[in-house]
Amino acid sequence: MRNDKAVPYIQICSLEAAREADVFAYDGVITIEDSTIEEPFRIETDHPPQRVIVFDDLTIPMDDYVLPEERHVRSALRFAGQWEQPSLLIHCHVGMHRSPAIALAIFADWLGEGREEEAVQELLKVARLCTPNKLVVKIADTVLGREGRLVEAIRTL
Numbered sequence: 651m652r653n654d655k656a657v658p659y660i661q662i663c664s665l666e667a668a669r670e671a672d673v674f675a676y677d678g679v680i681t682i683e684d685s686t687i688e689e690p691f692r693i694e695t696d697h698p699p700q701r702v703i704v705f706d707d708l709t710i711p712m713d714d715y716v717l718p719e720e721r722h723v724r725s726a727l728r729f730a731g732q733w734e735q736p737s738l739l740i741h742c743h744v745g746m747h748r749s750p751a752i753a754l755a756i757f758a759d760w761l762g763e764g765r766e767e768e769a770v771q772e773l774l775k776v777a778r779l780c781t782p783n784k785l786v787v788k789i790a791d792t793v794l795g796r797e798g799r800l801v802e803a804i805r806t807l
Contacts, residue, residue, distance in 0.1 A: 656735055657735075657757055657760050657772050658730060658757070658760060659735075659736070660738050660757070661740070661776065662740050662750055662753055662776055662777045663739065663741045664745035665741055665742065665744075667741065671739060674697065676698050676739045677732075677733050677736040677737045678698050678700070678701065678729060679699070679740075680700075680729060680741070680749075681700055681742075683703070683742075683743075684704075684743055685705065685714075690702070691741075699732075701725060701729040703722045705717065705719070705748070707743070707744075707748050718751075718783065718785050722786075722789075723752070723755050723789050723790050724793060726752045726755060727756065727759050730760075740752055746781060747782060747783040748783050748786060750783075751782035751784075751787050753773055753776065754769055754787060754800070755794070757769040758790065758794055758800055763794075764799075766796060766800045769803065770804060770807070780807070782804055788801055
């Protein structure tokens with residue numbers, strides 16, 4: 651929790667937009683990939699560092715697809731926690747569900763307990779029409795010890 655500092659600068663986009671982005675403008679890139687991706691996006695240099703997290707956009711188990719898990723959320727939070735106030739590019743295939751959910755987890759962690767509504771407002775500043783993956787948000791709620799407040803904060807989205 652870093653509620654005494656400004657929130658991270660986060661840009662959310664699709665895989666297609668990430669391939670076209672100037673990734674060097676960011677401290678780090680979080681890539682959320684489908685488990686069946688055929689042409690993964692990789693940054694070929696050490697800067698910016700890239701965290702690749704693989705899970706599918708699911709809320710219930712389905713066939714051989716990968717459900718989001720605590721380890722995925724924790725990985726993103728650890729990655730974002732490397733900087734005092736990071737600038738991050740977070741992308742998934744479409745940029746509407748998984749990326750916003752991970753960004754919300756990062757905002758909620760940064761702002762601290764009791765500021766879940768504010769975390770949602772920060773998310774909406776960068777992804778106005780998003781619908782965060784509800785399972786990822788539920789996992790983030792558990793990981794951050796929010797006792798359902800983060801889940802409740804997205805009910806109107």
